Amino acid sequence: MTADSELVDRIASSTGLSPAEAVRVIEDVVAFHAEPVEEYVRRRHAHLKTYGVRNPEIFARIAEELDGRVVAAPPLTERQLRRIVYG
Template sequence: MSRTPSTVTPSTASPSTGQSSTAASQGVAPTPHRELVRHVAGSLGVPEATAARVVGDVLAYFGEPIDAFVRRRHTELQERGRSNAEIWPILDAEVAAHRFPVEANERRLRRLVYG
């Protein structure tokens, strides 16, 4: 199960002119991520449109809430034939090593998956 990538793009028309902006036509991220997009483009040597997609994907990855992450990973591990007895320790370690500012335990993980 793959995550749908998101892109960081500005609105397509300027409120004052109704014309497409240069940034929009190039698929470049609006402020405040524009500087990050430029940095990524420069450091990787890719067009800004590609860097904007990378930045969008990274923001989507880090923007996934813990409950969505736990449910998604639980499903992925079940689809790979893992039992719940194997899944809970894996999820506990992944949540601890991930970007979530909460401490997880098997009870909390079960509540996130099953409600």
């Protein structure tokens, strides 16, 4: 991914980061939000389990987090896309 030069300039000027550092931050943020739902759920479940949280609370928390989180859509086949459009 090549970061948009206007975005790089804006991030660099507003944060005091160098352009190279701004690119790295932008790429990290995009990668974080591009994480597929399944990977996010597994990662969060494992993280919360580490701290002794029980499954009912974990699943409720993850559902709430997903509601407000930008996540990558799962890969969809042409058939799945057609079903979305045509029902």
